[in-house]
Amino acid sequence: MTNRIYNFSAGPAVLPVAVLEEAQRDLVALPGVGMSVLEISHRSKPFDEIIQGCEADIRKLAGIPDNYHVLFLQGGASMQFSMVPMNLLPAGGKADYISTGSWSKKAIKEAQKVGKVNVAASTESENFTRVPTQDEIKLDPEAAYVHFTTNETIHGVEWKYDPRTGDVPLVADASSDIFGRPINVENYALVYAGAQKNLAPAGVTLVFIRDDMLARSPEGMHTMLDYNTHAKNNSLYNTPPVFTIYIMRLVMKWLLEQGGLAAAEQRNQEKAALIYGVIDASDFYRGHAHKDCRSLMNITFRLPSEELEKQFVSEATRAGLDGLKGHRSVGGIRASIYNAFPKDGAEALAAFMKEFERSHG
Ligand code: PMP
Numbered sequence: 001m002t003n004r005i006y007n008f009s010a011g012p013a014v015l016p017v018a019v020l021e022e023a024q025r026d027l028v029a030l031p032g033v034g035m036s037v038l039e040i041s042h043r044s045k046p047f048d049e050i051i052q053g054c055e056a057d058i059r060k061l062a063g064i065p066d067n068y069h070v071l072f073l074q075g076g077a078s079m080q081f082s083m084v085p086m087n088l089l090p091a092g093g094k095a096d097y098i099s100t101g102s103w104s105k106k107a108i109k110e111a112q113k114v115g116k117v118n119v120a121a122s123t124e125s126e127n128f129t130r131v132p133t134q135d136e137i138k139l140d141p142e143a144a145y146v147h148f149t150t151n152e153t154i155h156g157v158e159w160k161y162d163p164r165t166g167d168v169p170l171v172a173d174a175s176s177d178i179f180g181r182p183i184n185v186e187n188y189a190l191v192y193a194g195a196q197k198n199l200a201p202a203g204v205t206l207v208f209i210r211d212d213m214l215a216r217s218p219e220g221m222h223t224m225l226d227y228n229t230h231a232k233n234n235s236l237y238n239t240p241p242v243f244t245i246y247i248m249r250l251v252m253k254w255l256l257e258q259g260g261l262a263a264a265e266q267r268n269q270e271k272a273a274l275i276y277g278v279i280d281a282s283d284f285y286r287g288h289a290h291k292d293c294r295s296l297m298n299i300t301f302r303l304p305s306e307e308l309e310k311q312f313v314s315e316a317t318r319a320g321l322d323g324l325k326g327h328r329s330v331g332g333i334r335a336s337i338y339n340a341f342p343k344d345g346a347e348a349l350a351a352f353m354k355e356f357e358r359s360h361g
Contacts (some may be wrong), residue, residue, distance in 0.1 A: 009323035054132035057252035077194035101152030156300030200248035
């Protein structure tokens with residue numbers, strides 16, 4: 001095998017080596033099929049088994065109740081910024097959005113094109129260093145739904161609780177922490193997540209939608225933008241990204257073999273603790289997020305100067321630690337350590353950080 005470096009990219013991101021090896025082994029001909037997964041029809045029996053097996057494993061991993069549809073859609077999580085309000089926000093209605101970072105703001109921008117948006121809470125004045133407490137969220141009982149972002153990929157801020165919204169349906173963008181920890185699907189009316197962090201390569205967006213939400217889509221909706229189309233056709237109304245779904249199938253199998261979501265959370269906590277531990281023990285590194293809501297997936301921190309940050313990134317890259325430059329809107333360093341990121345990579349970064357502080361601090 002060619003040498004793999006440590007890939008801290010925020011997405012597309014690292015995939016399990018076992019999955020890559022299986023895909024490589026079976027790429028030219030799927031066992032028993034005699035054709036590559038890249039070449040088979042999405043209407044074929046082998047692909048049926050792949051997409052149905054993938055859904056079954058997703059249901060098992062997340063404990064998804066029977067009254068939810070699991071959909072495989074395209075257009076990225078960004079398309080969901082539009083599909084959610086187009087389907088769930090009735091004409092003349094209003095929706096509550098909680099603003100915790102760049103991704104919530106993008107969702108808000110699209111919803112405002114469809115209807116009235118109430119920003120029920122925002123931590124923007126604090127530079128998105130935390131999520132709001134339940135008390136700070138000013139909910140409108142007449143809202144069509146409440147939308148929030150479970151993990152802000154750019155700021156490295158993650159909710160440690162599900163906001164309580166009473167009878168108002170809760171909608172979550174879980175793109176960057178889905179399946180990094182257990183999920184209480186019953187708490188949500190709709191969950192969506194782009195695949196390219198914890199689930200698969202880019203190309204598919206996973207959606208869980210509670211059946212009663214499907215009745216909300218207005219008459220005359222564009223076919224491809226209507227959740228009902230995809231629910232009725234088991235995500236096979238048009239040609240789905242077969243290769244991405246095939247890899248997702250392998251990743252779900254891998255997650256189950258590794259002990260499921262509780263075990264994944266345990267590993268993620270151990271990895272994150274290695275890096276947060278260095279930040280907490282130092283005055284040189286400054287974490288961006290408050291301790292009680294810092295992300296298990298995207299660790300964001302600053303150094304004393306931008307000059308040192310640049311140097312940190314370039315020396316780390318030379319040491320085989322790739323993708324550590326923070327998002328341009330926040331700056332600093334971001335270490336993304338999704339499910340498939342190995343613990344020895346977190347150990348390597350922690351050691352590198354200590355050495356960098358010793359030699360530059
Ligand atoms: N939401 C979150 C939380 C994200 O991290 C991202 C991508 N980084 C998106 C939405 C947008 O996803 P996509 O690129 O799949 O449209």
